[in-house]
Amino acid sequence: MIEYLLKKIxxxxxxATDLSPVETALQKIDNQEDSITYTNHTMTSSGANIIxxxxxxxxxxxxHIYCVNADNYDIEFKIRNGSGGTPYFPYFxxxxxxxxxxxxxxxxxxxxxTALYYDYNTGTTPDGFIVxxxxxxxx
Numbered sequence: 001m002i003e004y005l006l007k008k009i010x011x012x013x014x015x016a017t018d019l020s021p022v023e024t025a026l027q028k029i030d031n032q033e034d035s036i037t038y039t040n041h042t043m044t045s046s047g048a049n050i051i052x053x054x055x056x057x058x059x060x061x062x063x064h065i066y067c068v069n070a071d072n073y074d075i076e077f078k079i080r081n082g083s084g085g086t087p088y089f090p091y092f093x094x095x096x097x098x099x100x101x102x103x104x105x106x107x108x109x110x111x112x113x114t115a116l117y118y119d120y121n122t123g124t125t126p127d128g129f130i131v132x133x134x135x136x137x138x139x
Contacts, residue, residue, distance in 0.1 A: 036063050036133045043118065043126035047083065051116040054136045060116055062108040064133030066101045069093035071127040075120060082114040093128070112139045 041050045051060055069075050074095050078087035088108060091100045110116060116134070120126045 036135055038064075038131060038133050041118075041130040041132070043077075043120050043128040043130065045126065046121070047117065047119045049083075049115040050079070050118055050130055050132055051134060053113045053115045056113050057138060058136050059112050059114070059139045060110045061135050061137050062104065062110070062116065062132060063135070064101075064103050064131070065089060066099070066131040067091060067093060067128065068097065068099040069095060069128045070097070071095060074098070075126070075128065077121075077128070078119040080117040080119065081110045083117045085111075085114070085117065087119065107135075109137070 039051055041048075054060055065079065067077055069077075072095050075093050075098075077091045077093055079089040080087050089102070092098075093100065116132065118130065120128070
């Protein structure tokens with residue numbers, strides 16, 4: 001793919017002799033994970049990791065958030081940048097199917113090596129589901 005793009009660029013730029021900066025940029029793009037991973041999580045406690053920390057030098061980039069409440073109580077639900085982080089996405093989900101679907105125009109990038117965490121506030125055992133679309137990126 002990179003060779004094809006370089007040839008197209010060479011052909012389009014008369015007199016081009018050194019495209020090594022372009023090749024370097026294309027390599028960086030090609031080396032990134034180019035697909036979004038989806039994970040399903042069942043809420044079973046008042047707070048837990050949705051996605052574990054990716055490791056040193058990496059961060060989670062969140063693209064899509066979908067949450068549904070299957071409980072017979074209304075719930076307050078928060079997604080955080082790590083367990084002690086500020087709630088970035090607080091939601092109120094109505095009982096028996098209250099849901100939120102959010103496709104982020106600008107993906108939310110968490111801090112380096114930080115898990116995506118949720119808090120669930122209700123007096124009952126949680127009964128809900130979370131689907132997250134994310135990628136792991138180098139920082």
